[in-house]
Amino acid sequence: MKQKFFQLIPVAVAAMILVSCNKSITGRTDDAPALNPTNNDLNAGIWKPILLTGPTEFAVAAPIATNTPEYIAQMNEIKSWQANITPEEKASVKYWGAGAVMRWNEILRELVAKHNLPPYQNPDGTYPFPNANNPLAYPQFPFSNPPYAARAYAYVSAAQYDALVAAFYYKKLYNRAAPYKVDATIQTLIPQSDLPSYPSEDAVVEGAATEMLKLLFPGDQDFIQQKAEEHKRARLLAGANVRSDLEAGEALGKAVAQKFVTRARGDRAGAAIGTQAQWTQFETDALAKGEIPWYSLELPKRPPMLPIFGKVKTFLFDSLTAVSLRPGPPPLVNSQQMKDEIAEVADFVNNPTREHTRIVHFWADGVGTYTPPGHWNAIAAEDFIAKSFSEVRWARNMALINMALMDAAIVCWDTKYFYFNPRPTQLNPGIKTITGIPNFPAYISGHSTFSAAAANVLAHIIPEKATVYTGMAQEASQSRIYGGIHYKSDCTGGLTVGKNIADYAIARAKTDGAE
Numbered sequence: 001m002k003q004k005f006f007q008l009i010p011v012a013v014a015a016m017i018l019v020s021c022n023k024s025i026t027g028r029t030d031d032a033p034a035l036n037p038t039n040n041d042l043n044a045g046i047w048k049p050i051l052l053t054g055p056t057e058f059a060v061a062a063p064i065a066t067n068t069p070e071y072i073a074q075m076n077e078i079k080s081w082q083a084n085i086t087p088e089e090k091a092s093v094k095y096w097g098a099g100a101v102m103r104w105n106e107i108l109r110e111l112v113a114k115h116n117l118p119p120y121q122n123p124d125g126t127y128p129f130p131n132a133n134n135p136l137a138y139p140q141f142p143f144s145n146p147p148y149a150a151r152a153y154a155y156v157s158a159a160q161y162d163a164l165v166a167a168f169y170y171k172k173l174y175n176r177a178a179p180y181k182v183d184a185t186i187q188t189l190i191p192q193s194d195l196p197s198y199p200s201e202d203a204v205v206e207g208a209a210t211e212m213l214k215l216l217f218p219g220d221q222d223f224i225q226q227k228a229e230e231h232k233r234a235r236l237l238a239g240a241n242v243r244s245d246l247e248a249g250e251a252l253g254k255a256v257a258q259k260f261v262t263r264a265r266g267d268r269a270g271a272a273i274g275t276q277a278q279w280t281q282f283e284t285d286a287l288a289k290g291e292i293p294w295y296s297l298e299l300p301k302r303p304p305m306l307p308i309f310g311k312v313k314t315f316l317f318d319s320l321t322a323v324s325l326r327p328g329p330p331p332l333v334n335s336q337q338m339k340d341e342i343a344e345v346a347d348f349v350n351n352p353t354r355e356h357t358r359i360v361h362f363w364a365d366g367v368g369t370y371t372p373p374g375h376w377n378a379i380a381a382e383d384f385i386a387k388s389f390s391e392v393r394w395a396r397n398m399a400l401i402n403m404a405l406m407d408a409a410i411v412c413w414d415t416k417y418f419y420f421n422p423r424p425t426q427l428n429p430g431i432k433t434i435t436g437i438p439n440f441p442a443y444i445s446g447h448s449t450f451s452a453a454a455a456n457v458l459a460h461i462i463p464e465k466a467t468v469y470t471g472m473a474q475e476a477s478q479s480r481i482y483g484g485i486h487y488k489s490d491c492t493g494g495l496t497v498g499k500n501i502a503d504y505a506i507a508r509a510k511t512d513g514a515e
Contacts, residue, residue, distance in 0.1 A: 029381055029385065032098035032102065032385050033385070034190050034191050035098055035099040035190075035191070035388075035391070036191040037393075039393075040193060040195045041168065041390040041514075042171070042195060044164065044168040044392040044393075044396075045166070045167075045168040045171070046513055047168075047392075047512055047514050048511065048513050049161070049162040049166070050161060050399065051162055052165065052259065055165055055170075056166070057166070058166060058252060058255040058256060060166075060167075060199055060248055060251075061248070062174060063176045063198040064244060066177065066182045074242035074243050075179055075182070075183055075242060077236065077243060078179055078236055078242065079186065081233075081236050081237050082237060085237055089234075089237050090189070093190065093234045093237050093238045096234040096238075097234070097238060098385075099391065099394060100201065100202040100205035100206065101157075101391055101394040101398060102384070102385070104160070104206070104209040104227075105153075105157070105377055106381070107209075107213070107227055108152060108153065108156055109370035109378065111144070111213065111216075111220055112144045112152060112153075112370045112371060113368060114144075115140065115142055115143065115144040115217065116144045116145065116369060116370070116371060117143065117367060117368065118145075118367065118439070119143065120139075121300055125300040127302055127303055132218065135217075135218040135219035140219055141218065142216070142217065144371070145305055145306065146371045146372055146373060146446055147305075147306050147309045147409040147410075147413055148306070149370065149371040149373050149374055150373040150406045151264075151409065152216045153373055153402040153405060154315060154402040154406035155216065155260050155263075155264055156209055156212045156213065157395065157398040157401075158399045159211070159212050159253075160208045160395045160399070161392070161395040161396050161399040162208075162256050162260075163205070163208040163252060164201060164391060164392040164396075165392065166204075166252060166256060167199050167200075167204040167253075168392055170199055171195065171196040171197075176196050176198040178192070178193065178195070179197065179240070179242050180239050188239045189237065189238040190238045190239075195390075197241050197245045198244070198248060199245060200235060200241040200248070200249035200250075201249065202235050202391070203231075203235070203245065203246040204249040204250070204253040205253065205395070206231045206232065206250060207228075207249065207250035207252065207254040208253035208256055208257040209253075210225065210227075210228045211253070211257035212264075215261050215264060216264075266313075267312055268312050268313055269312045271311070272306040272307075273306060274304075274306075274307045274308040278308065279307060282304075282307065283295070283420065286419075286420040291332070291333050291420075292422050292427070294423065294441040297423070297425060297426060298439060302439050304417070304439060304440050305439050306440075307413075308417075309409065309410060309413040310322075310410055310411070310417060314406070314407045314411075315403040316403050316407050316501070316505055317504050322410055323414070325411045325497060325501065326418060327415060327444060327496065330421050330442075330444075330487075330493070331487075333421075333422065338427075338487070341424075341487040341488050342424055342428050345424045345481060346424075348482050348484070349432060349433070349434065349482075349483075349484040352482070356482040357482075361435070362479070363447060363479040363480075364435045364479075364483070366436055372447050372450040372451065373405040373409070376405065376450065376451065376454035377398070377401070377402070379458070379472070380458055383458070387462065397461050400509055401457045401461075404453040404457050404504070405450055405453055405454055408449045408453035408497070408498050408501050409446070409449075409450070411501060412445075412446050412449040412450075413446075416440055416443065416444065416446075419443050420441050421441050421442045421443035422441070422442060423437060423438075423441075423485065423486075424442070424484055424485070425484065431484045433483055433485055434482070435483050435485070438485065442485075442486055443493065444490050444491075444494040445491045445493070447477060447479065447480050447486075447494070448476070448477035448486075448490070448491045448492075448493070448495045448498060449494040449495075449497050449498040450498065451473035451476040452477075452495040452498025452499045453501045453502045454469075454473075455469035455473035456470075456473075456498070456502030456503070456506070457502045457506060460506045473495065474495070477491040477495055
């Protein structure tokens with residue numbers, strides 16, 4: 001079956017799959033320790049949300065008292081689960097005990113990687129497009145390319161953060177103790193906490209995540225629901241929550257997520273594919289400037305990837321600011337600077353070193369992976385584990401990073417199609433890339449823009465690693481020159497734009513109450 005599949009896809013795409021599938025989906029967090037925050041952030045209910053008007057926008061009813069028959073029955077349910085716990089269930093408790101935000105981010109990355117496959121052409125040489133209204137038909141919806149993925153990471157993270165801000169407000173208000181604080185005979189299979197258990201922070205994260213993921217990956221609803229049930233069951237088995245904690249948390253998470261679902265349905269992403277007339281206009285505009293326009297190097301030529309994504313609604317600033325962040329033009333195609341940059345690319349490709357090849361492959365993040373934004377999510381997750389953040393701080397930090405990544409995608413794609421600049425392989429057919437040729441214009445580099453945006457936000461969150469993150473962003477950017485995919489000006493422009501976008505996320509971080 002695998003051999004037949006590779007016979008059906010273009011050679012360039014197959015090469016990208018073979019190169020890019022050498023990284024595991026979950027990174028190095030499989031054996032992450034149980035979440036045991038150094039600060040439980042009980043006052044997070046006053047932090048500034050993203051879409052919510054305030055933490056009380058969605059009401060959460062007062063919990064039943066811990067001395068009522070109903071609550072005692074819920075405690076007995078935990079005891080019955082724990083009396084017959086299996087090794088597999090203990091493993092599930094350990095898995096989910098490492099952190100709800102982290103695990104749902106991994107699940108999201110897994111879904112992105114699964115769906116990060118461009119459709120194969122029709123018999124007549126045209127290409128089909130995924131249809132959200134018929135997600136299981138070929139090609140399955142979505143094609144989770146980098147812009148789509150960046151948007152998915154942002155919506156899930158932001159919804160989880162807002163839901164947790166509301167949850168922590170009600171936790172402090174009602175102050176119902178965790179089951180193991182009420183009854184000492186309850187086994188505790190995860191570290192105990194002084195954080196009130198109602199509503200459950202894990203169930204809030206799960207509720208928000210499942211609502212967003214079912215919107216973003218509608219063909220995977222059974223898988224998503226299975227993960228949700230596993231998560232809630234793990235909390236019961238762990239002795240961390242009674243059922244009413246979970247029900248209140250899940251309901252709150254789902255209610256908050258609906259605000260983000262409504263936003264997502266109206267953020268213009270559905271029109272990002274564009275039309276043939278719009279694609280032609282990009283080429284016409286480039287020719288009118290006396291430039292050589294970009295064109296697809298796939299056979300048959302593939303429509304450009306999400307050419308209208310630059311019009312999608314941003315999170316951190318308005319549409320006028322997004323346009324203002326578009327950089328100046330690239331070097332003229334026939335200029336000496338461009339000739340020099342093409343020669344530099346050709347030299348790297350024709351004289352590869354083992355170290356340069358390693359860097360190209362490490363940062364490739366092409367077809368079949370969780371994309372460059374997902375790579376930076378994995379980097380953040382590994383470092384956040386070491387910081388022992390609370391769930392709400394995990395969510396806040398992931399939201400900042402991913403809103404910056406989504407807005408970076410928007411400004412980057414706006415720039416790409418505004419200038420419609422050709423790739424090095426188009427201007428010099430002798431350049432053979434190490435990974436593959438992305439099906440969209442060159443200027444500016446997406447990898448560079450994504451990496452600078454994420455790295456600078458991470459440097460604000462973990463300042464002691466600022467130099468490390470900056471170096472990683474520069475390496476990711478340089479990898480695209482080593483691989484023959486971008487010119488130097490693509491990369492320097494992308495790094496500048498990414499940093500400028502990160503500044504907006506950092507400004508928000510300084511005023512959201514968490515610092």
